[in-house]
Amino acid sequence: MARRRSSQEEPKAGAPEWMTTYGDMVTLLLCFFVLLFSFSTVDAQKFQAIMQSFQGSLGILDSGTAIETDQFITEAMKEDLTTNQRQELEDFRKLQEVLEEYLESYNLESDVLVSQENAGLVLRFQDNVLFDPGKAELKPRSKQILEDISAFLQTPEFLEKSIRIEGHTDTVKVNPSLLYPTNWELSAGRASNVVRYLIEDLSLAPERFSISGYGEYHPIAPNDTAENKSKNRRVDIVILRSEYITSKPK
Structure with a gap:
């Protein structure tokens, strides 16, 4: 008597057939990305500089400064600038x-600092250069x-650049009986x-200028020592880059 076949066939051994096709596809994708990577080049110094620039910004990485002034970052930024912007930076x-050179020749380099910042070229005057303590009259x-x-x-x-004059103070409160009752008015x-x-007095065009009084709220150093407080008492002359000019007179 013939044996009755089971209604349920025995499953085949090994992985399902679709897994073979899927595995082949994943392997091909891996080979594709390896090939792309082999064609690319990585500048280790530039990569490290970019990573450093993120330290301390947006809370992504611990410690460090928000912006790292590194030549590789500067070069990378210049690659994205227009011709006019590059000429302006030059x-x-x-x-x-x-x-x-002028400041050095007159021994003023410790009193007036010149630096390139995001907004433009900054001439930073410590308050003892321009003013007496607690006063706003030019010396x-x-x-x-x-x-x-x-000049x-x-x-x-x-000649056509816009200029912003910024006043800053430390956290020491001024005498309220004076002409400037708070650091806001003083700055x-x-x-x-x-x-x-x-x-x-010097006949510069008034439409080029704007002023800002920041009081004690834009320090460049902690207000914890006399030396640091003296750094925060300052006036900045900022020659603005074109993209930082919010409005122009018509």
Whole structure:
């Protein structure tokens, strides 16, 4: 008597047939990406510099500064600039060199600092250079410095550049009985007096200027020592890059 076949066939040994096709596809994809990687080149120094620039920013990495001033980052940024923007940065670089030579020749390099920042070229005056403590009237010596600086601001490369004067203080409260009852008024008054001197006495075009009084709220150092507080008491002359000009007179 013939044996009845089971209604359920025995499953085949091994993996399902579709797994073979899937495995082949994954292997081919892996080979494809390995091939792409073999064609690419990685600049280890530039990669490390970019990683450092993220340290401390947005809470992604621990410690470090938000922006790392590294030549590789600067070069990478320049690759994304237009021709006009590159020319503008080159003009700023040349002006910075001239200003630094002038400051060095008059032993002012410790009182007036020149640096390139995101917004543009910054001339940073410590408060003892321009003003007496708690006051906003320009000192006689400071007027000569501003007069020399104004000559650079009127060179052809920068004649059309907009300029922002920023006043800053430390956290020490001013005497409320004085003309400037708070650090807000003191910082704005100092910036305003610098602008008035540049416009009224040195005949620079007023439409080029704007002022900002930041009080104690934009420090560049912790207000924990006398030395750091002196760094925060400052007036910045910022020659603005074109993209940082919010509005232009028509």
